Amino acid sequence: MNEEYDVIVLGTGLTECILSGIMSVKGKKVLHMDRNSYYGADSASITPLEDLYQRFHLPGTPPESMGKGRDWNVDLVPKFLMANGQLVRMLLITQVTRYLDFKVIEGSYVYKGGKIYKVPSTETEALASSLMGLFEKRRFRKFLVFVANFDENDPKTMEGVDPKKTTMRAIFQKFSLGQEVIDFTGHSLALYRTDEYLDQPCMDSINRIKLYSESLARYGKSPYLYPLYGLGELPQGFARLSAIFGGTYMLNKPIEEIVMENGKVVGVKSEGEIARCKQLICDPSYVMDRVKKVGQVIRVICILSHPIANTGDINSCQIIIPQNQVNRKHDIYVCMISFAHNVAAAGKYIAIASTTVETNEPEKEIKPAMDLLEPIEQKFVSISDLYEPTDMGTESQIFISRSYDATTHFETTCADIKDIYKRMTGSDFDFAEMERKKQDIFGDAAE
Structure with a gap:
């Protein structure tokens, strides 16, 4: 050495x-x-399951109903890869992809008024979605076409918008989009966690929505990928x-x-x-x-014996709970994967809920996500400082x-x-x- x-x-x-x-x-x-x-x-992804119990100081060993400890690979930090994002580019260019197998996450959902709705992944789905009314859908479609064609080097595509000056709020007004559609666009498509983006120049938001739709276009079910055997x-x-x-x-x-x-x-x-x-x-x-230290994140790893309700029993998904829906400043996220990704024993699902901590009772803050996951067989709570x-x-x-x-x-x-x-x-x-x-x-x- x-x-x-x-x-x-x-x-x-x-x-x-x-x-x-x-x-x-x-x-x-x-x-x-x-x-x-x-x-x-x-x-890291923790394996076997016994190590996860020890790491979170849970007494005893996992019950037999959890299957073999070695069948588990539990991520400490829940994340997915955007199919057209920078990490996938790095993986492809360095050819690290040869060591990994990926699956597409089967759906993305958004929380509204206590229920979850599928984030439309095709135009047909968007027109059939109960997330918005008919006139909203038409305006939303015009907005999406504008975003898809927007090119900061071609003034013809800008319709009078200055990408460095016009705010995203002004763009939403230009297309007369209502508050719920704005929430949905900013949080489920552009994947912002707060509403600060509304008063910033629109270019970043437009690029984020493009990344979402280009990622979605690659595989169709959702814009996210996940590696077999865990992150x-x-x-x-x-x-x-x-x-x-x-x-x-x-x-x-x-x-x-x-x-x-x-x-x-x-x-x-x-x-x-x-x-x-x-x-x-x-x-x-x-x-x-x-x-x-610049903040804290709470993450709750939940082991389930069932898929999440109202998702059509799919074996992987993401749920976004926009902050406005639950009177918060930051969104709450749920990432769910399962035995189909070689990270859990047969018939088991892992759902990880996470959000930025805002109060001194973080477990209360994450309750809206936990309510969607019931019944929960075992949970592991971590509150991490962000540096x-x-x-x-x-x-x-x-x-x-x-x-x-x-x-x-x-x-x-x-x-x-x-x-x-x-x-x-x-x-x-x-x-x-x-x-x-x-x-x-x-x-x-x-x-």
Whole structure:
């Protein structure tokens, strides 16, 4: 271990594993360590089920009705992949897809007045949906056509809208859309968690709605994908990529000290040895003195013996509870997967409800989601602090990832990865360059 590396990475969360993969592909010499005995850190999938009981300090062992403990892979952080999103692009370009199998999530639902409704995934569904009245549907359709054709480089498509100035609220007014349709569009299609977006320039919202519809167009049932055997497969896939390009991995390594000289990182001390480095990437838990707490997320993992009511008995779905429906500032999300994804014993379902904490009674806040899941066989409640770096790494060359937020997909994680990449290298992350690098090394084998 007493060697010199370009980059040392601490923690095997998804953000860290993708960055170590990218740095290895770029030809950097990478050492990746984790104090835990498993991959994934906060974004791990826990197996067997007995380990989950221990992790949440539940007494005893899982009842026999839960089947074999080894049949379970339970995600700590519930997220799906947008089929046309940045993480899928990273997976395809780096060919980490060869280590993974994905299934499409079978449906997306939105909560309105105590009931759940399917988010329309085709024009036919939209016209048949009981979410809006007939005239609303016509106006909504016009709005969707406008969004689909909108091109910020072609003024003809803009209908007098300035993408950098016109607010999203003004666009909704332009199409005379009512409050419920606005809620549905902002929260179920653009996937905003709060209503702050309404008074910001519309370009980001338009791009988010496009991402949703393009992702949906790829597979039809929903815009989301999920890997068989759980999300913990993702960091492991990128770790393999890093290893192929010469990266070194060490689990179960206690980190004793991050060694600094003149305010700059020069190495990491573990078990009495020092590995030297020029740059360091890590999650907040390794450098608590360089991060600040910016909030909390409550996540409740629920084991069910039945699909969620009113979803047509599908084996996977997402439910969005828009904040306006339950007098909150942040949306509540439910992600459900099941035995069909090799993450639970036969006939079992895992539903994970999550939201940003707003009060000192987080379990009360998440109750609307829990009511949709009854009866619940076993639940595991976690309240996690969210951290972001106070040190951006310019001087110290320590680059710290952000905690995984309450969003239901990986777009914010990808934004964090691109941000760290830019701070480390001084240049923007370029998907095309990444692809070329892989071709250089594999040549024809990359096909």
